[in-house]
Amino acid sequence: MTHSNPLPKITRQLLGILVAAAAASGLAHAQQAAYRIATEGTYPPWSFKSPDGKLQGWDVDIANALCEKMKARCEIVAQDWDGIIPGLVAKKFDIVVASMAITEQRRQRVDFSDKYKDTISRFVAEKGTPADISPAALKGKLIGVQRGSIQASYLTENYKSSSLKFYDTPQAAELDLVAGRVDYILGNVVTYFVGFLKGADAANFDFVGPDLKGGLLGDGNGIAVRKGDTAMVENVNAALAAIRADGTYDRITAKYFPFKLM
Structure with a gap:
């Protein structure tokens, strides 16, 4: 004997649509970019730790804003300065947002985003x-x-x-x-x-x-990524342009400084 499906046809169609949407959402979440970002953590007001150990500062806020624009899940970690480039090269993290000055010497080891602030x-x-x-x-x-x-x-x-x-x-x-x-x-x-x-x-x-x-x-400060990672440079540059265009960059800067950084 053949049993009929007790659900009306339109209900079955709607259920199918919802299941497909849920599957697509789960796949998108699984494919969402995930980055580990290094900053220094001992360099106020750029990056430092609150009494409870939480990282904060201008660079930390900029990093979070960039992750939002890139629609990425990010973990921001503190790294001693003299180990920050070696750590990037060794793939301990993917991006360095630490007010790093762009110099020819550093360009030999890492690639930089567009300048995101001046340095004097x-x-x-x-x-x-x-x-x-x-x-x-x-x-x-x-x-x-x-x-x-x-x-x-x-x-x-x-x-x-x-x-x-x-x-x-x-x-x-x-x-x-x-x-x-x-x-x-x-x-x-x-x-x-x-x-x-x-x-x-x-x-x-x-x-x-x-x-x-x-x-x-140096020639201002840039965000460092591993040498040859052109796609990451392009993503970071697009996110930088977006936070400057929508006022996010200026709002973050005004939180810490009574003057512009670029």
Whole structure:
């Protein structure tokens, strides 16, 4: 005997449509891009950890905004600066959003997105320090700088007659400046402006000398991906263009800075 289907034909059709839609949705979710993104985590206001250990900062917000535009599931992790490019090359993560300066030396190891902010470096020293920060003027002086940074490369190349002291974080260099263990520190203008120079410990310190940029100090900052990953560069660039066009980039910037970064 043949049993008839108890469901009306139109109900069976609707059920079929719903099942197909659910299957398509599940497939789309399974195929959704998933990226692991590295940032530094010790570099406020760009990236740092809250008291409960959660990553936050301008770069973290930018990374999340880019993931939203790319419709990707992302995990953002902290990585010590001197291991950030080796980690990318070793496929520990897929993208680096860490205010990384675009330099020719780094281009040999990674590919970069379009520039997503400008970079200016300056020396900081005790107020009243002479404005001449030429290599000749700083001969014999102790200069603190973060290890692996563009400023470290710049000093190593140009200030051979100075004594350079390298630190794992910018904050460690700042502490030694306040304690008198170094005469100058060199780093990112914006970082110093909104961080160190706003603190009570920096009351007797200020910028000295002119803005420094270009050459070893880079051509702005970019988002790094593995060498040869053209598709990833294109995806990141499209997402960057989208967050700039719809105002997301400016809203994130205004959350941290009273001025534009580009």
